[in-house]
Amino acid sequence: MDIEDVLRHRGGAARTETLRRAGHSRTRVDKAVAAGRIVRLRRGVYSLPDEAGVLGLALRHTALVTCVSAAPAYQLWTLQKADAMHVGQGHRKSLPGMVMHGRIRHPVHPWLPVAGLADVLIHALHCLPVLESLVMVQCATQRGDVTVDFLRRKLPGNRNARARAVLDYVVPRADSILEVLANYHFLNAGLQVRRHVELQGVGEVDFLVEDCLVVETDGATHLEPRQVKKDRTRNNATVVGGRLCLRFGYDDVVHHPGRMVAQVLAVLEQSRRGAFGGR
Incomplete structure (x- = not known):
């Protein structure tokens, strides 16, 4: 595994001992630093260049990175990169463009x-908009790193009502960010939704809406020729089995959720009117 891949699998940074266990000697590490492939943050800690800015700045100013700025360190899902450095309270002076957060109340990252x-x-x-915080929490909870109940207990009282409300949309399992977002939008539209339903002759589908409409959320892998062929077969089997099917990609779910929901509602309305009945 390349040294960059090792760092990438560690959230963008790793200790020397981790790199050595992965087969990268001190000489190889030094050569990677000299070539600009990786960056030495401090003695014994190395980072990918695109992560060095935030972590390096934090080290120089004895600050602790948090919120969306800390997502790469824990390999959490995010919708977009932080446009400012988010740090926890306790750092004596803020830097231009820095977003200050509350106290650090739990054990910090080990290194x-x-x-x-x-x-x-x-x-x-x-701090974040609902969907941006939701995907981070979803990622951590379904990996088993933390539980929804734990977070809920840490957010008591009326002042935390908005934060607790986000937790209501965390599901036991989501195979992608797209599933998390689509589920949120469907529930907000008042739709009855079942996730990861096994249909005879089709297999597991992402969503079964109002028990009649299958909705699939397609990431980049669904554009690969083999997957396109598989999806076409599944679509046909869905219709043969008596249910309709809609598919939405990244652009639909992330950038045009209103249009996605409108199309789902339109198909459901036509189904109620008998538009898809035999003639």
């Missing part, structure tokens, strides 16, 4: 200048 996962998620729930 990076990053707040603990619990604080990162709590700060995200208070």
Whole structure:
């Protein structure tokens, strides 16, 4: 495994001992630093160049990175990169463009200048738009790193009502960010939704809406020729089995959710009117 891949699998940064266990000697590490492939953050800690800015700045100013800025360190799902550095309270002076958060109340990252996962998620729930914090929490909870109940207990009282409300949309399992977002939008539209339903002759589908409409959310892998052929077969089997099917890609779910929901509602309305009945 290339040294960059090792770092990427560690959230963008790793200790020397981790790199050595992966087969990269001190000489190889030094050559990668000299070539600009990786960056030495401090003695014994290395990073990918695109992560070095935030982590390096935190180290220089003895700050702890949190919220969406800490997502790469924990390999959490995100919708977009942070446009500013988010740090926990306790850093004496803020830097231009820095977003300050509340106190760090839980054990911090063992070797990076990053707040603990619990604080990162709590700060995200208070700071970010609903969907951006939701995908971070979903990723952490379904991996088993933290539980929804734990986070809910950490967010008591009326002042935390908005943050707790986000937790209501966390599901036991989501195979992608697209599923998390689509589920949120369907529930907000008042639709009855079942996830990961096994249909005879089709297999498992992402969503079964109002028990008559199958909705699939397609990531980049669904554009591969083999997957396109498989999806076509599944679509045909869905219709043969007596249900309709709609498919939505990344652009639909992330950038045009209103249009996606409108199309789902339109098909359901036509179905209620008997538009798809035999003639």
